[in-house]
Amino acid sequence: MLQWRGVFASNRLFCRGVLFVNLIPPHLATLLRDAIQRAQAAGDLPEFDLPESVPVQRSGKPELGDFASPVAMQLAKAARRKPLDIAQAIARHAAAPDYIDRVEAAPPGFINIRLSDAWVLNQIEAIIAAGEDVFALDIGRGKTAQVECVSANPTGPLTVGHTRNGIIGSTMANLLRALGYDVQLEYYFNNAGRQMRVLGQSLQARYLQALGRDVPLPEDGYQGEYLVSVARQLVTDHGDALQDEPWERFKDEAEKAMFVWIERSLGRINIRFDTFFNENSLYENGSVWRVLDQLEERGYIYRAIVREGASEEERAKMPPDAKEAVWFRSTALGDEEDRVLVKSSGEPTYALPDIAYHVDKLERGFDYLINVLGTDHIIEAQTVARGLQAIGYDPTPVHVVLYQFVTLVEGGEQRKMSTRRGEFVTQDELVDDVGADVVRYFILARSPNSHLEFDLDLARQHANENPVYYIQNAHVRCAGIFRQAAERGVTDDGADLSLLGERERAFVRKMLETPEVLLQAYDELAPHKLAFYALELARLFHPMYDEVRVMHGDVPEDVARARLRMYRAAQIVFRRLLTLMGMSAPEVM
RNA sequence: GCCCCUGUAGCUCAGUGGAUAGAGCAACCGCCUUCUAAGCGGCAGGCCGAGGGUUCGAGUCCCCCCAGGGGCGCCA
Numbered sequence: 001m002l003q004w005r006g007v008f009a010s011n012r013l014f015c016r017g018v019l020f021v022n023l024i025p026p027h028l029a030t031l032l033r034d035a036i037q038r039a040q041a042a043g044d045l046p047e048f049d050l051p052e053s054v055p056v057q058r059s060g061k062p063e064l065g066d067f068a069s070p071v072a073m074q075l076a077k078a079a080r081r082k083p084l085d086i087a088q089a090i091a092r093h094a095a096a097p098d099y100i101d102r103v104e105a106a107p108p109g110f111i112n113i114r115l116s117d118a119w120v121l122n123q124i125e126a127i128i129a130a131g132e133d134v135f136a137l138d139i140g141r142g143k144t145a146q147v148e149c150v151s152a153n154p155t156g157p158l159t160v161g162h163t164r165n166g167i168i169g170s171t172m173a174n175l176l177r178a179l180g181y182d183v184q185l186e187y188y189f190n191n192a193g194r195q196m197r198v199l200g201q202s203l204q205a206r207y208l209q210a211l212g213r214d215v216p217l218p219e220d221g222y223q224g225e226y227l228v229s230v231a232r233q234l235v236t237d238h239g240d241a242l243q244d245e246p247w248e249r250f251k252d253e254a255e256k257a258m259f260v261w262i263e264r265s266l267g268r269i270n271i272r273f274d275t276f277f278n279e280n281s282l283y284e285n286g287s288v289w290r291v292l293d294q295l296e297e298r299g300y301i302y303r304a305i306v307r308e309g310a311s312e313e314e315r316a317k318m319p320p321d322a323k324e325a326v327w328f329r330s331t332a333l334g335d336e337e338d339r340v341l342v343k344s345s346g347e348p349t350y351a352l353p354d355i356a357y358h359v360d361k362l363e364r365g366f367d368y369l370i371n372v373l374g375t376d377h378i379i380e381a382q383t384v385a386r387g388l389q390a391i392g393y394d395p396t397p398v399h400v401v402l403y404q405f406v407t408l409v410e411g412g413e414q415r416k417m418s419t420r421r422g423e424f425v426t427q428d429e430l431v432d433d434v435g436a437d438v439v440r441y442f443i444l445a446r447s448p449n450s451h452l453e454f455d456l457d458l459a460r461q462h463a464n465e466n467p468v469y470y471i472q473n474a475h476v477r478c479a480g481i482f483r484q485a486a487e488r489g490v491t492d493d494g495a496d497l498s499l500l501g502e503r504e505r506a507f508v509r510k511m512l513e514t515p516e517v518l519l520q521a522y523d524e525l526a527p528h529k530l531a532f533y534a535l536e537l538a539r540l541f542h543p544m545y546d547e548v549r550v551m552h553g554d555v556p557e558d559v560a561r562a563r564l565r566m567y568r569a570a571q572i573v574f575r576r577l578l579t580l581m582g583m584s585a586p587e588v589m
Numbered sequence: 590g591c592c593c594c595u596g597u598a599g600c601u602c603a604g605u606g607g608a609u610a611g612a613g614c615a616a617c618c619g620c621c622u623u624c625u626a627a628g629c630g631g632c633a634g635g636c637c638g639a640g641g642g643u644u645c646g647a648g649u650c651c652c653c654c655c656a657g658g659g660g661c662g663c664c665a
Contacts, residue, residue: 060608070607076645083645108645110608153665195665325663336592336661343663350665375659378593404594405659445613446602449594451658453601467613469627477624484624520605532603535612546629567624589627 023137023515024099025056028067028113032056035094035103036071044089048078056113058513065104065112066509073109083109120508121497127511127569133178134576135514139522140181145368146361147173150266150273151188154258155199157226158265159424160454161374161406167443167582168401169372170271171527174580178518181368185272188357190279191255198222200251206231207250211240224424230257265427269436270582282356288348291356292326292341294391300329307338333386351380355387362393369398370525378402401525403448409455425456437583441468444581445531471534472586474541475578478571479587481550485564488551495565496558503544504566510540511573518580534577541570 032054039045051071059068072087079086087105094103094111099119106112127134149169152162169185176183190196202221209215210231217223234242234253242249259276266272282288295301302308303324306315309331326342328351341352361369373381381400388395408425430439433456445467446452485491500508513533521529549555550563575585 055605055607057605057607064608068608070646073607073645106608108608190665193665322663327663340663345663347663349663375594377665378660380665402594407658450602451595455601465614465627470613473625473627477628481624488624524605528603532612535603539612542628543630545624549624551624589625 023519024115024512025067025516028056028069029054031095031097031100031103032069032071032090032111035090036075038093039089042093044093045086046079046081048075051075058516059112061112062506062509064106064110065102065114067113067115069111069113070109072105072111076109087111115509115512117505118498120505120512121500123512124497124508124566124569127572128565131572132576132579134572135518136178136180137515137518138180139519140176140179140368143181143367144184144365145173145176145181145370146184146186146364146366147176147370147372148186148188148361149370149372150262150271152262153190153193153195154255154262155195156222156224156258157261157424157426157428159426160408160430163269163427163430163439164403164406164443164452165372165374166266166271167269167440168403168448168527169370170582171444171530171580172370172372172401172522172525174582175518175522175527175530176368176370178580179522184274184366186275186277187273188277188279190353191251192280192283196251196255197247199227199254200247200249203227203230203234203254204245204247204250207234207242210235211243226261227254230254233257265431268431269427269440277357277360279353279357282353282360287356287360288353291359291387291391292352295328295341295387298390298392300332300390301341302327302329305344307340309337328383328387328390330383330386330390333389335382335386339383351383351387354380354384355391358384358388358395358398359391359393362388362397367397370401371398372401372403375402375404399525401448404451406443406452406454409453430454430456437472438466438468440582441466441471441531445528445535447526447528467535467538468583469589470542471538471574472578472583473589474538474545475571475574475585476587476589477541477545478567478574481564481567482571484551490551490557490560490564492561492564492568495561497562497565499559499562500566501548503548504563507537507540507544507570508566510537511569514573514577530577530581534574534581537573537577541574 033050036045036050036054040047051074054069054071055074056067056069059065061068072090073083075086076083084105084107087109091103091105091111096103099116101114101116103111103113130136147169150158150162150166152158152165158166173183173185198218198220199222201218202223205215205217205221206227210228230253263273292301303326305318305322305324307327308329323344325340325344327338328341330339331337339351340349342348358369371381381402385395385398388398427439434442442454443452517529517533521527548563550560550567555563578585
């Protein structure tokens with residue numbers, strides 16, 4: 001369970017007498033803790049050590065209360081009393097601030113807490129007052145965070161695998177901003193390796209082909225059509241002037257073209273990067289070699305043909321003329337085997353610049369770092385963490401979100417993807433097919449841990465029967481009400497919120513869960529919680545909309561005013577959630 | 590062989606060790622003189638992969654099987 005204690009001292013429920021929307025559970029945890037102490041002081045509970053933190057959760061039975069705590073059941077052993085008795089003692093001694101209606105015990109030992117109706121209704125005003133930043137928390141105030149994601153090398157168009165990466169990363173970035181962090185979204189890339197050389201040579205071949213020359217693609221070249229179109233553009237722009245240029249020139253052109261594509265594709269699904277970080281800069285400023293030196297000074301480096309402790313079998317596999325590689329003694333930090341940092345060719349593996357890159361991130365002073373990686377990079381992530389540790393950096397600010405692979409299914413068959421062979425489903429195709437919002441929601445609404453099977457046929461077919469529209473329609477319907485209201489001159493000025501009924505109250509209570517959802521999504525690196533919560537909220541909205549009309553013959557004017565006020569808050573919250581998810585909040589559909 | 594992830598409604602998936610396991614889609618029965626029906630109401634649908642254990646309490650934690658995906662490079 002999420003630990004509420006102590007973390008949110010600065011989050012307030014009241015501010016200058018005005019009610020304030022914020023995280024409620026930490027306040028309740030404190031309240032119950034105080035109640036336990038008071039009960040002990042009064043002799044209603046025996047002496048025992050107070051629990052580290054008092055658990056408070058949303059109630060599984062809303063009719064019994066908004067929140068519940070199972071703390072009494074956990075204390076039963078230490079207190080040597082029946083859970084229900086303990087719960088009753090705690091409830092009896094609980095303070096009753098005015099945002100709480102009642103605290104009561106229920107079998108088998110729950111303590112149920114119900115928020116006061118008046119306070120809940122007043123949150124409507126607080127939401128409206130907060131506006132588009134509603135439910136912003138201050139956990140990250142004054143702190144900086146960085147999210148690194150996508151980080152695909154510019155060798156081809158983005159595929160749906162990259163899309164999942166970007167959606168997870170950008171949503172986490174949005175979340176961090178809502179929590180008060182100053183956030184930077186960064187894209188890390190490599191434009192120097194073998195891949196890029198092959199890319200340059202492939203484009204060169206395509207260019208010469210476009211000039212009518214019979215030139216083959218290089219061995220292992222990039223076969224995708226996309227380079228043909230880049231080549232065509234080069235002919236349009238430069239004619240045959242580039243025919244004697246070296247492949248490096250073509251590499252530059254290819255890279256430029258790929259980044260234009262990549263940025264445009266990402267922009268279509270609302271991902272905009274603040275910074276692009278070139279791996280090569282880590283070589284240019286020497287930091288790669290500095291990391292190696294530091295590791296060596298601390299005794300984490302050795303040079304050998306095979307790793308220490310290698311079996312005879314592994315030794316035998318090495319060719320007789322094999323040269324030494326540089327090894328990172330990561331086993332000293334719990335790894336299963338040592339890792340190569342510099343190949344026998346003298347070229348570093350990816351691990352080394354990756355460590356240097358993370359050193360750079362930490363040196364830039366970020367308080368909180370997120371790195372979004374496919375699960376195939378798990379070893380890499382661990383090696384980086386151990387590398388940082390080895391040279392004296394604390395890796396705890398670095399958080400890695402590992403997501404399982406995306407497989408695409410079309411016509412009942414899996415489509416295997418390869419950038420090299422030019423076989424892939426690009427993000428653009430997907431967005432063309434089903435739209436940016438559907439892509440974002442469909443991918444976001446899955447735990448990163450779940451293997452994502454994207455059935456293209458299903459996505460196309462059900463493009464209209466989608467939770468996306470259900471959620472967006474809630475916003476649209478609010479907008480519609482206000483269009484009508486403006487026409488008829490109905491306003492929500494001076495609304496008396498106490499005129500709102502049970503449905504509306506239940507809906508407002510649900511809206512007030514938002515800060516908890518944001519915090520949980522952040523704490524667990526689980527952006528999909530946002531997607532599910534938005535759907536839950538919409539599930540409450542639509543039935544209400546159906547029943548709770550604003551402008552209808554038999555609705556008294558003062559009731560209409562109150563309802564309108566509530567819908568104003570609802571619209572703000574739906575817009576907030578959609579924006580956090582990187583989706584649009586349309587006025588009409 | 591070793592490691593990681595997954596297994597929950599017909600399908601796609603949620604589910605903080607807490608109360609009677611939930612959504613969407615699909616299916617079935619109804620509802621448009623209404624702030625747009627991309628909606629609402631109703632009806633179904635489950636040995637939470639199997640088995641053991643820990644616990645006052647297990648879909649959730651542990652062990653062991655079974656099935657699917659991924660990883661175990663001097664690839665990136």
